[in-house]
Amino acid sequence: MKELKKDWRFRVQADTLPGEVLCVVGSCAELGNWYSNGSVQLSKESASEDSNIWSGVVSIVFDKDVQFRYFVAVVIEPESNFSSERIIVRRWETHINPRCIKKDAVPNINGTADEFDTFGYHNQITCVERGWLTSETVIQLKLFNNPLQLWKRRYEGKRVYLKVTPVNLTQRSTSDSVLPFSESVEESVDTHDQNPSNNSWPLAEIAVLNEENRELHLQEQFGHVYNEEEFILFHINVHHPESVAYLVDFYICNPIDPPEEPPNHIGFSYILPSILKSSEGQAIVPITSNKHRPIGQLTVEYLVVQPIKDYNCNMSVSYARMWKQSWQGLDVGHRGLGDSFKQVQSCSDVRENTIASLKTAAMHGADLVEFDVQLTKDLVPVLYHDFYVCIAMKRKKQLEEHDMLELPVKDLTLEQLQLLKVYHVQEGKNKNPRFFDEELEEHQPFPTLKQALDGLDPHVGFNVEIKWTMQLKDGSFELYHPFDLNLYLDIVLKVVLQHAGNRKIIFSCFHPDICTMIRLKQNKYPVMFLTQGITSKYPAYHDPRTQTIPMGVHFAVCSGILGINVHTEDLLRDPSQVKLVRDAGLVIFCWGEDNNNSSTIKHLKKLGLHAIIYDSIDQFGMKEVKESIFLMEEREAQKDLLKVAQEVEHPQPQRPSSSDLVLDVGTARQTLSELTVSQPTTNGSIWNCIYGDRKTENGAEANVS
Numbered sequence: 270m271k272e273l274k275k276d277w278r279f280r281v282q283a284d285t286l287p288g289e290v291l292c293v294v295g296s297c298a299e300l301g302n303w304y305s306n307g308s309v310q311l312s313k314e315s316a317s318e319d320s321n322i323w324s325g326v327v328s329i330v331f332d333k334d335v336q337f338r339y340f341v342a343v344v345i346e347p348e349s350n351f352s353s354e355r356i357i358v359r360r361w362e363t364h365i366n367p368r369c370i371k372k373d374a375v376p377n378i379n380g381t382a383d384e385f386d387t388f389g390y391h392n393q394i395t396c397v398e399r400g401w402l403t404s405e406t407v408i409q410l411k412l413f414n415n416p417l418q419l420w421k422r423r424y425e426g427k428r429v430y431l432k433v434t435p436v437n438l439t440q441r442s443t444s445d446s447v448l449p450f451s452e453s454v455e456e457s458v459d460t461h462d463q464n465p466s467n468n469s470w471p472l473a474e475i476a477v478l479n480e481e482n483r484e485l486h487l488q489e490q491f492g493h494v495y496n497e498e499e500f501i502l503f504h505i506n507v508h509h510p511e512s513v514a515y516l517v518d519f520y521i522c523n524p525i526d527p528p529e530e531p532p533n534h535i536g537f538s539y540i541l542p543s544i545l546k547s548s549e550g551q552a553i554v555p556i557t558s559n560k561h562r563p564i565g566q567l568t569v570e571y572l573v574v575q576p577i578k579d580y581n582c583n584m585s586v587s588y589a590r591m592w593k594q595s596w597q598g599l600d601v602g603h604r605g606l607g608d609s610f611k612q613v614q615s616c617s618d619v620r621e622n623t624i625a626s627l628k629t630a631a632m633h634g635a636d637l638v639e640f641d642v643q644l645t646k647d648l649v650p651v652l653y654h655d656f657y658v659c660i661a662m663k664r665k666k667q668l669e670e671h672d673m674l675e676l677p678v679k680d681l682t683l684e685q686l687q688l689l690k691v692y693h694v695q696e697g698k699n700k701n702p703r704f705f706d707e708e709l710e711e712h713q714p715f716p717t718l719k720q721a722l723d724g725l726d727p728h729v730g731f732n733v734e735i736k737w738t739m740q741l742k743d744g745s746f747e748l749y750h751p752f753d754l755n756l757y758l759d760i761v762l763k764v765v766l767q768h769a770g771n772r773k774i775i776f777s778c779f780h781p782d783i784c785t786m787i788r789l790k791q792n793k794y795p796v797m798f799l800t801q802g803i804t805s806k807y808p809a810y811h812d813p814r815t816q817t818i819p820m821g822v823h824f825a826v827c828s829g830i831l832g833i834n835v836h837t838e839d840l841l842r843d844p845s846q847v848k849l850v851r852d853a854g855l856v857i858f859c860w861g862e863d864n865n866n867s868s869t870i871k872h873l874k875k876l877g878l879h880a881i882i883y884d885s886i887d888q889f890g891m892k893e894v895k896e897s898i899f900l901m902e903e904r905e906a907q908k909d910l911l912k913v914a915q916e917v918e919h920p921q922p923q924r925p926s927s928s929d930l931v932l933d934v935g936t937a938r939q940t941l942s943e944l945t946v947s948q949p950t951t952n953g954s955i956w957n958c959i960y961g962d963r964k965t966e967n968g969a970e971a972n973v974s
Contacts, residue, residue: 432492
């Protein structure tokens with residue numbers, strides 16, 4: 270039977286940069302089934318530069334509701350007859366409830382001139398977020414800890430400006446021919462006087478981690494003034510990173526020069542793709558004068574972020590920046606029921622990071638359970654905190670000092686970890702094994718991430734902490750020679766994306782670059798940056814973004830992540846930092862041994878923490894009803910939905926009909942039949958943004974409380 274269709278005109282007002290286009294994506298095949306590569310490109314209604322109305326007509330299905338979203342994109346044309354165009358999502362609408370064309374809606378093809386949508390604004394809420402990686406690669410160049418050295422005395426005391434420009438080392442044509450490097454550079458535009466706003470691709474942006482410049486933005490004509498105490502981040506989107514170099518131009522300006530006087534170009538550096546050999550690293554490049562003489566050097570730390578291999582994210586829903594206002598003071602079980610190896614009063618009697626520990630925490634009312642994930646040698650994500658374990662070939666009661674061997678988790682396969690006599694490092698050092706429960710399946714160490722996702726009640730949220738080696742301020746690392754970072758994260762993310770179902774998931778990590786990568790690699794789940802802050806309990810990390818709460822805030826805003834998870838020691842010393850975080854539109858969690866106290870937990874909740882991570886939730890938890898907030902809210906949502914269905918089917922004579930009622934009897938019954946305890950709803954009464962007065966991408970205010 271031929272499917273009935275109707276013509277529908279999509280018309281939207283949006284401000285775009287040169288090279289950007291408006292697209293629409295939705296829940297039917299004609300709109301790409303939520304995938305950006307099947308979306309429909311709209312056209313500007315006027316060739317005028319001032320025009321900002323985009324429109325297009327699409328034949329869509331007639332007999333069912335069609336949901337859709339608008340997004341701003343850069344379209345990369347095919348490079349040969351054997352390739353297809355690529356859609357780069359720059360900004361997209363992220364309302365939990367997307368726009369909808371009802372099945373009985375009259376075609377709007379003859380609408381009036383003043384009928385159009387406004388990009389990002391829907392249901393009286395503005396929700397716009399930056400895109401994620403579809404086919405492009407992001408290169409981040411980071412400058413911090415006084416990375417610039419100029420050797421000429423005449424440059425002392427003068428302002429230095431830096432600008433980064435991507436340069437194609439080869440130029441591809443439609444016939445896929447390649448020009449040699451010298452010709453390519455000669456035919457490129459002179460970058461010294463280039464206006465970045467006219468370039469749509471490759472795209473180079475900058476952020477400086479301070480109050481004023483922490484959001485990514487296009488570079489000025491002569492770049493940004495250098496300050497040795499600042500953290501400067503260049504963010505470049507490219508295709509074919511193997512053939513793109515990064516030209517760093519240096520300009521000098523005398524402090525007495527008038528503002529309108531342009532700075533002088535004194536030299537440049539090239540960061541070649543051959544330098545960016547791994548997912549992260551450091552490069553030291555010479556600075557060459559215009560007369561080709563060395564005049565200094567630049568130290569750059571870099572990050573290469575690639576899309577998840579063999580996985581495409583869709584645009585049906587995003588929880589990446591969503592947090593309900595009622596989610597305040599949530600209880601998060603640390604490693605499940607708690608740390609089970611440190612010699613502290615709250616030491617758990619159930620082995621940490623096991624299914625049993627997670628389930629026990631859930632039974633005592635944990636809203637989320639926090640646990641650590643890392644990879645085995647055979648690339649299986651498992652739950653375990655420390656980078657090292659001790660192994661032995663004798664029974665526990667026969668152990669002697671020379672029988673224990675300390676090995677990195679990454680050097681053992683899943684089978685070896687689960688079959689060998691493997692002990693926590695503290696057990697090995699103390700020669701005092703704590704647990705004798707290997708015969709109990711759920712008490713086994715090293716459960717897989719998939720087992721955790723499949724084995725726990727879906728109403729229990731997961732705070733998935735990604736374990737990755739950190740560089741300390743003294744230059745040493747917690748672990749040497751780990752996996753490739755892109756490979757590592759792709760494996761973990763795919764397990765969650767494929768098996769999490771409707772579970773509430775939050776990713777977190779102490780490594781800021783991993784937070785950046787998780788945010789860029791997927792568009793569904795939120796990310797929290799774990800900060801160590803100012804502390805006397807742990808050695809300081811190398812990266813300045815980890816060292817204070819304000820720097821953590823700047824980084825979180827720059828990266829577009831949900832919030833930060835701060836060390837409670839820092840908060841107890843200065844509680845005003847809670848307001849600092851919340852005023853930036855961020856969610857705030859806290860962690861640390863200070864939390865293992867009922868009065869401290871109560872105090873932190875009064876301060877306005879969104880969640881507190883602590884041990885022994887069976888001892889310190891204060892809930893009267895021992896269940897997660899997500900289960901309670903779903904139960905209430907089901908009651909509300911049933912009430913709506915009953916009112917539609919049996920309306921009260923006095924009750925006037927409401928134009929806001931969106932469910933008919935059949936829809937309500939069908940929704941109720943699909944709604945089960947194991948399948949949380951995501952209707953508008955459940956999910957809300959918390960970000961009052963949050964800036965959107967185009968600078969408009971978003972009040973979406």
